[in-house]
Structure formats: C-alpha cells, structure tokens
Amino acid sequence: xxxxxxxxxxxxxxxxxxxxxxxxxxxxxxxxxxxxxxxxxxxxxxxxxxxxxxxxxxxxxxxxxxxxxxxxxxxxxxxxxxxxxxxxxxxxxxxxxxxxxxxxxxxxxxxxxxxxxxxxxxxxxxxxxxxxxxxxxxxxxxxxxxxxxxxxxxxxxxxxxxxxxxxxxxxxxxxxxxxxxxxxxxxxxxxxxxxxxxxxxxxxxxxxxxxxxxxxxxxxxxxxxxxxxxxxxxxxxxxxxxxxxxxxxxxxxxxxxxx
Amino acid sequence: xxxxxxxxxxxxxxxxxxxxxxxxxxxxxxxxxxxxxxxxxxxxxxxxxxxxxxxxxxxxxxxxxxxxxxxxxxxxxxxxxxxxxxxxxxxxxxxxxxxxxxxxxxxxxxxxxxxxxxxxxxxxxxxxxxxxxxxxxxxxxxxxxxxxxxxxxxxxxxxxxxxxxxxxxxxxxxxxxxxxxxxxxxxxxxxxxxxxxxxx
Numbered sequence: 001x002x003x004x005x006x007x008x009x010x011x012x013x014x015x016x017x018x019x020x021x022x023x024x025x026x027x028x029x030x031x032x033x034x035x036x037x038x039x040x041x042x043x044x045x046x047x048x049x050x051x052x053x054x055x056x057x058x059x060x061x062x063x064x065x066x067x068x069x070x071x072x073x074x075x076x077x078x079x080x081x082x083x084x085x086x087x088x089x090x091x092x093x094x095x096x097x098x099x100x101x102x103x104x105x106x107x108x109x110x111x112x113x114x115x116x117x118x119x120x121x122x123x124x125x126x127x128x129x130x131x132x133x134x135x136x137x138x139x140x141x142x143x144x145x146x147x148x149x150x151x152x153x154x155x156x157x158x159x160x161x162x163x164x165x166x167x168x169x170x171x172x173x174x175x176x177x178x179x180x181x182x183x184x185x186x187x188x189x190x191x192x193x194x195x196x197x198x199x200x201x202x203x204x205x206x207x208x209x210x211x212x213x214x215x216x217x218x219x220x221x222x223x224x225x226x227x228x229x230x231x232x233x234x235x236x237x238x239x240x241x242x243x244x245x246x247x248x249x250x251x252x253x254x255x256x257x258x259x
Numbered sequence: 260x261x262x263x264x265x266x267x268x269x270x271x272x273x274x275x276x277x278x279x280x281x282x283x284x285x286x287x288x289x290x291x292x293x294x295x296x297x298x299x300x301x302x303x304x305x306x307x308x309x310x311x312x313x314x315x316x317x318x319x320x321x322x323x324x325x326x327x328x329x330x331x332x333x334x335x336x337x338x339x340x341x342x343x344x345x346x347x348x349x350x351x352x353x354x355x356x357x358x359x360x361x362x363x364x365x366x367x368x369x370x371x372x373x374x375x376x377x378x379x380x381x382x383x384x385x386x387x388x389x390x391x392x393x394x395x396x397x398x399x400x401x402x403x404x405x406x407x408x409x410x411x412x413x414x415x416x417x418x419x420x421x422x423x424x425x426x427x428x429x430x431x432x433x434x435x436x437x438x439x440x441x442x443x444x445x446x447x448x449x450x451x452x453x454x455x456x457x458x459x
Contacts (some may be wrong), residue, residue: 006434013437017409042441045448046390047409050440053387053394054410058311060301060318064293067322068286 004029005036012040016047206237213237227251278338282329289329293322296339300346306406307350309391317353321346336420344421347407351399386447393443401436408433 008026015022022030022040030037207214217236223229228251236243274295280288300321305314324345325332332341394402400422407413407421418433419426 006438010434010437017412039441042445042448043437045451046441046444049386049390049444049447050405050409053390054306056384056387057302057305058314060298061315063297063301063315063319063322064290066319067293067326068290070319070323071289071326072286 005033005039008036009039009043012036012043013047016044017051215239274338275334278329278332281326282332289326292338296342297322299339300342303343303346303406303411304350306410307347307403308354309395313353317346317349320349324349340417340420344423347403347421351403354399386451389444389447393440393447396443397436397439400432401439404429404433404436405440 008029011026012022030040207216215236215238217234219235220231220233222231222233224231230249230251232245232247232249234245236245274292277288277292277295281292297318301314301318304317304321305311308314308317321342325342328345332338394405397405403422404418407418413421415426415429418429422429
C-alpha cells in the first residue's frame, strides 16, 4: 500500500507541475487515504512555490566580450608559439647548413641528432695519436750533439806521413817548442821532422774560447800494413806551448820506449 | 523552455551550422552561439547556485570550457544539452568548494515578475527564499535534479543526457529528491496555511 501511495505522490507531482487535473482513480484514492490527501496538498504548495522560485532569476549579463576576450588571446598565444617554433627551426636549419658548407671538409660537423654518439668519441682519436709521439723528443738530443763543437773540440785531425816510417823518429820538445812557439795563434799544420826533414805533418784545430786557445791534446795511431810498423803520435797544447810526440815501433816491440 | 538552438528546426539547423563553423575556428560563429545560449546557461547556474556573481562566473567559464573542448563535441546530443552538462559540472564543483550564501537572492527575486504589486512581490519573495534555502540545503545531485525537472522543466531524456545516467536512475533519484524537498518544505507550508487560516 505504501508503494502505491508513493507512486500516487509522483503522479500528483507530475500532474500539478503540468497543471493537469487528477484522474478519477487517483482522486478516488485520495478521498480514502488521508495520508495521500495530505501529501497531495503539500505537493501542490511546493510545486507552486518552486515555480515562483524558478521565475525569479536575475537578468543574465552579456558575457560575450569577456568570453571572447579569454578566447582570442589564447588563439594569439597559440599562433605566436607556432611562429616562434617555426622561426627557431628555420634558424637551426640555416646554421646547420652553413656549418656543413664551411666546416664539412675539415672536421665532422656538429650533429645535433646523431644517433651514434660513438662517432664523436672516435673523433678525438686523431688528437690522441700525436700523444703517442713522445718519441718525437728524440730530435731534442740532436742539439746536445751540436753543442759539442761549442766546446771547441778539434773538428778534424789530419796526419800526413811524408815518407814511410822506417826508423824511430822523435822530435825533441825543445826543438818542437822553438819551432812552434812563434805564432800566437798556432798554425793548424804541425810538422814533425827527423834530421831536419819533415817526417809527418799534423793538421789540428785547437779549441778556443773567444781569442784564447784552450789546452788540448790529440792522439793518433798508424799501422803500416806492409811492414807492420806502428806509429803513435800525440800532440798536446798547454799554456801557450805545443808538444808533439811521435813514436814508431817495429812489430813485436812494446810502445813507450822511444820519443 | 528550450531556447537557443532547441527552439525550432530552422534554428536548430542554423545552430548546427554555427557549431560546425566554430569547430573550424570561426570566432564569429562561436560569438553567435554565446549570444544564443548565455541567458539559458546563466539561469541554470543561478538556479543551482543561488548566487548571481557565481552564476555569472560559471556562465563565462562554461563558454570558455565549451570553446576549448569544442572539437570533442560530437552530435550525439544537442549543443544546448552539452552546454548544460558543462554548466552543471561547473556548478557542482563550485558548490563543493565553498558554501554559497543565498542572501543576494532576495534582491533579484522579482526582477522577472511582470509588474508585481509590492504585497505579491513580498509574498513571492518569501516563498522563493524558503524554497532556495531548502534547495541549497539539499545534496548536490538532488538539487540539480529539482532544478532541471521542476524549474527548467527538462524531460527525463534530457536530464539523463546532462547527468550522464539512465532514465530509470533519473526517475529513482528524482522521486527521492521530491520527497526530501516536500519534507523540508513542510514547516513553511504549515506556517503559510496557518497564516492564511488566521487571515480568513
């Protein structure tokens, strides 16, 4: 019965809202059901009050300008972003093209979207290669070798035998000094004589620092292949004197006996 | 009751054309759509919220949201129904955020009454204020149902489309909403009956 009363209430509501009269069956039920009668009266009052409320609405403001104002800037922003993005893309293309034209042959251009970053790791390898050239300093010792002449060592020693050494020839130191002390700057050609005849000539270059000739000595050993005679020659210079010592030995003799 | 695009076949067709143009980015067409529907949207928002300024905000926001989501609108329903769905959702979310006072309601209650007398206006204002208070005190989904059915006079199909539910669900919930409204209105009705009885 309660369920039927609820249904009748809904029907009353719809009829009251539409302004229609109740059907006879419903009106008959209302006569016998005080609860539905009361509900029907309440519904009529509520419906009329709601209708009044529905009609009381303030005039709507014209929101077109506000709405369009919120919409248009958004469209402009979108277009502005689109133009900005297109400009950046265009500049990137131009710059990359320029780089490819000017740097393409010299070095790999900067690849923005390089799928293989290993390529960039391989690029420095040519730079690493020169690091392997610590052997390159090898030329550095060369100047050290070139500095030896600066010490003014004799550049060359040339001994010219005039005749075959058959006898032990020795030149006294006095004789040598007397004959060789005269030049302040020694003659590069030093002559060894035996019985006033030249036995050998020695061409030397004395070391010097500026104008001062430094002490030095030279030695020379010559072996006559045919006779087996060995000749020792030593030239020394010290304190402004030059000493030449020439010694010849027959095969089997010990050196150091003659002068 | 259906204004805007739902007024007639010719108007509906022109509204569909406006919608298509607006979807293509035509601002003038959308401006025309706003002009057609803004009163209806505002009335719905006001009836749900009971506050003029909030209703104006929702009215504006409804059209902005409609513009942003216009591409998603497919002709599965009328444009006005789609707009009202946006409006209802905005109202419910706004109502959830804060309770809105119904005090300004009295200031506007008789604005659309055709030349009411002061006594009639007062009576209507009191009745309307009572209804507003009751409706504002109701749960949101009941309030929306009462507004759509009893004030907006929408059909069950339209209400089901706007709320995104079935017609049976609309019937069931509307029955409960009506029952609740009647119970809440009972003191006012009894008071009015007592006043009219003593007056006679």
